[in-house]
Amino acid sequence: MSTESIRERVEEYVLHTYNRFPVDFVKGEGVYLYDAEGRKYLDFASGIGVNAIGYGNETYKAALKDQIDRLTHISNLYYNDPLADAAEKLVKATGLSKAFFTNSGTEAVEGALKAAKKYMKLKGRENAQQIIAMEHSFHGRSVGALSVTGNEPYRTPFLPLMPGAVFAEFNNLDSVKALVGDQTCAIILETLQGEGGIYPAEEDFIRGLRALCDEKDIVLILDEVQCGMGRTGSMFNYQKYGIAPDIVTCAKALGCGVPVGAFVLNEKLAEASLVAGDHGSTYGGNPLVCRAVSTVFDVYEEEHILENVNKLAPVLEAGLDKIAAESPKVLKRRGMGFMQGLVLAPEVKVSEVVAACLAEGLVVISAEGNVLRMLPPLVINEQHIDEMLTKITKVLA
Ligand SMILES: Cc1ncc(COP(=O)(O)O)c(C=O)c1O
The missing domain is CATH 3.40.640.10 (Type I PLP-dependent aspartate aminotransferase-like (Major domain))
Known part of the structure; x- marks a missing residue:
């Protein structure tokens, strides 16, 4: 089924209480999602904090x-x-x-x-x-x-x-x-x-x-x-x-x-x-x-999930703090562990940043107050954090 037809049928038959991004995900593997056209996305939203163990855990x-x-x-x-x-x-x-x-x-x-x-x-x-x-x-x-x-x-x-x-x-x-x-x-x-x-x-x-x-x-x-x-x-x-x-x-x-x-x-x-x-x-x-x-x-x-969060949370925080310090589009970072937000400057629209991240192959979401929210799967590693930081830096530039 074509991507267009999926979207058209959802809009026709599902009550419109969500403004959806134009992506239809069909598969998940580890901490990556794939859309109907085979594009790969790093997932830093985990289905709004649900998919903590990533996708396809055996x-x-x-x-x-x-x-x-x-x-x-x-x-x-x-x-x-x-x-x-x-x-x-x-x-x-x-x-x-x-x-x-x-x-x-x-x-x-x-x-x-x-x-x-x-x-x-x-x-x-x-x-x-x-x-x-x-x-x-x-x-x-x-x-x-x-x-x-x-x-x-x-x-x-x-x-x-x-x-x-x-x-x-x-x-x-x-x-x-x-x-x-x-x-x-x-x-x-x-x-x-x-x-x-x-x-x-x-x-x-x-x-x-x-x-x-x-x-x-x-x-x-x-x-x-x-x-x-x-x-x-x-x-x-x-x-x-x-x-x-x-x-x-x-x-x-x-x-x-x-x-x-x-x-x-x-x-x-x-x-x-x-x-x-x-x-x-x-x-x-x-x-x-x-x-x-x-x-x-x-x-x-x-799989020592809590240990992973505790080990990598400081790495995630330091990377996001660096972005907040260097990008005029970010006012500050807020959060704990793997629940983090970047507070964006008022002139930057968080929905546009979320859309730009998606286009860049990164799934993030927003929160109230112009906040770019990250809820990655708890099984990410340091390379995933680096990949996310590179993508966000590119989008904000
Ligand atoms: C703190 C908190 N409580 C309750 C809810 C509602 O949960 P659900 O969407 O599963 O009904 C949410 C959903 O985001 C939440 O973040």
Whole structure:
């Protein structure tokens, strides 16, 4: 089928909620993608942070093929083996207590909000329904998740949303404290904001929030859908801050390409929140996606994924810092580990830079605030970083 015909049919039959770049990818190998015309692209976006182990990992492919031969779906009315494996590995990796599998990051956020609300009900704090979220945050597009997403253009067309959501300034503990009261149920945030422009949380802020939530018995929800699963060099980014949330949400690299997310509760929440009948999902945690999750954890261990991120993050940062210092088109670099952004000068349009990078055979994406965002697969090596830097330098020149 011709490239033109693919694009025409997508535009004809798929609801136009995305402005797509004129590329149709047909194959992935390692950290490279190939389009329908056979052009090769270095992937520094990994399907918006999903394909952490790159393309065509043999262990991952073999596990999924085997699971397809056995059983892909059975519903949550019964037990299944991959569910046990995936849940055990995920819970141990988070250091928390109990997991619920969803089909996306958005649904993980929805579940986390429901668990927090139910906790307050069980504590007799019926009026504690306020959720404090952060400006520039992103938690998803469903009504609940959008209610706590701090991006007005996403929210405005759908008002009124879930009542009770208020927004504080990210990295400003006083602005959170000013909102807290008997009405507060939960605080939700990303420890490294992604869509909002690659803003890392400061240590004092995260530790201060943890102390505040402990003091007032408020539920702390950390959304690690984008920054979790090793992207910053720890399995979960909150582990870098030496704290643990009451609930963590994850997705994206959790399944490395199959649609799966999860929210994981600590013991306090697991013992006093959602019970049988309170929450569910037909597909959530089915054998196919759980086999993927379980295999992803194995691959991370066998292929020393976290070590790779920790070893190469300084190389990536130094290369991007050099570009920021030398190119008048870049104001600065921001980020942690393999989640990095170049803040472009106001006169440079990030969408044009993304398009120019694609034409140069490099896949990158954008984030709010004119930021060129990079979420490479966690298996890149030093040559891939050099190749990316050469291409970006050429594009910016
Ligand atoms: C931090 C964060 N939370 C939630 C979501 C929503 O996840 P999904 O698109 O899988 O529903 C995203 C997606 O980008 C995200 O970055």
